[in-house]
Amino acid sequence: MDFLQYLQTTKENKPGTSLLILFVILLISLVLAQIVAGGLMILMSGIELSNIGNLIDVLMTSKNGWWAMMLSQGVASIFTFILPGLLFWYAVEKKQFSDLSFKALPSIQIFGFVILIQLFFSPFSGWVQSLNEKMQLPASLEWLELIMKSMEDSAKTLTDFLTKFDSPIQLVVALIVIAVIAGVGEELIFRGLIQRKLLLGIKNYHLAIWISAIIFSGIHMQFYGFFPRMFLGALFGYLYYWSGNIWVPIFAHIFNNGLAVVLMHMVNQKKISPEIEKLDTIPLPYVAISVLLFAGLMYLFKKKYTEVDKA
Numbered sequence: 001m002d003f004l005q006y007l008q009t010t011k012e013n014k015p016g017t018s019l020l021i022l023f024v025i026l027l028i029s030l031v032l033a034q035i036v037a038g039g040l041m042i043l044m045s046g047i048e049l050s051n052i053g054n055l056i057d058v059l060m061t062s063k064n065g066w067w068a069m070m071l072s073q074g075v076a077s078i079f080t081f082i083l084p085g086l087l088f089w090y091a092v093e094k095k096q097f098s099d100l101s102f103k104a105l106p107s108i109q110i111f112g113f114v115i116l117i118q119l120f121f122s123p124f125s126g127w128v129q130s131l132n133e134k135m136q137l138p139a140s141l142e143w144l145e146l147i148m149k150s151m152e153d154s155a156k157t158l159t160d161f162l163t164k165f166d167s168p169i170q171l172v173v174a175l176i177v178i179a180v181i182a183g184v185g186e187e188l189i190f191r192g193l194i195q196r197k198l199l200l201g202i203k204n205y206h207l208a209i210w211i212s213a214i215i216f217s218g219i220h221m222q223f224y225g226f227f228p229r230m231f232l233g234a235l236f237g238y239l240y241y242w243s244g245n246i247w248v249p250i251f252a253h254i255f256n257n258g259l260a261v262v263l264m265h266m267v268n269q270k271k272i273s274p275e276i277e278k279l280d281t282i283p284l285p286y287v288a289i290s291v292l293l294f295a296g297l298m299y300l301f302k303k304k305y306t307e308v309d310k311a
Helices: 003-007 015-045 049-060 065-092 108-134 139-162 168-202 205-218 223-243 247-268 274-278 284-310
Strands: none
Touching: 003 168, 015 065, 015 168, 049 065, 065 139, 065 168, 108 223, 108 247, 108 284, 139 223, 168 205, 168 223, 168 247, 205 223, 223 247, 223 284
16 A cells, blocks of 8 residues: 555545645744744843844844754744644644554664665755756846845855854754754655645645645745755655655654754864865766666665555
8 A cells, every 4th residue: 555545545634625724824833933933032132122123143143142043943943843733733634643654663774775865865966056056037037036145145144153063062952953853843744744635635646745845945935945955855755655654754854954964063163175065066977876876776765665565
């Protein structure tokens, strides 16, 4: 039994209605998340309300700024993804977390296999990233390009600030917030709920995976990283569909974000070259080889679970 066949045996609300309810819950939760996270940053920074318009700038130069922004980001992720996702799943669909999976948790070897898949996927992702960053809009849309570049610069400034730290405890906290909380929350929403509902509605797992991957990338509002993030979302989607267990894409997402945090930290500590962290300077022949190896590993991953379904 594959994922689609399994879904057709479950008693769930209609996909269209479910997705509408989910998006409403997510929208309300997003507003609440911003309020709660903003309040936390104000409390931790001690900034006066008259200077609230410069909150981010003040935090980046204050003693507790890193802690305030990192903890606020963690709280925002919980309120934006984890809590609304669980609320929808338990209260609207009236199901348990275990119902997000229809197959047992894989063996430890499978998780090692997932790590290899992502490592061979990384050079391709870096190459796509380099192409994405060079994209230009038509002259008539120059105003939009300026807005997108401004948003990208702001996101990069924030990312650089959050990944510059010295103590081991800060590294642990960064991994929890950026890797674990984000990995659990985003996979719960985009693969566990949105991809699931799309699959139940359109009955085509490729379409369901890629549409949810596009939504996943678009929600981050970073145009110059849209395509590599979309491909990454699709990778998580296929891992979820073939494995039938939500913990597989969650693990993959945590590993991906965690590796990025560690690499950026090592770059900031001058222990590795910035080019290694970027992965966009790898010669094209090596990228092609990594793509072939990645495709082979994905084939083996799919074959393993297809054989289990037929058994």
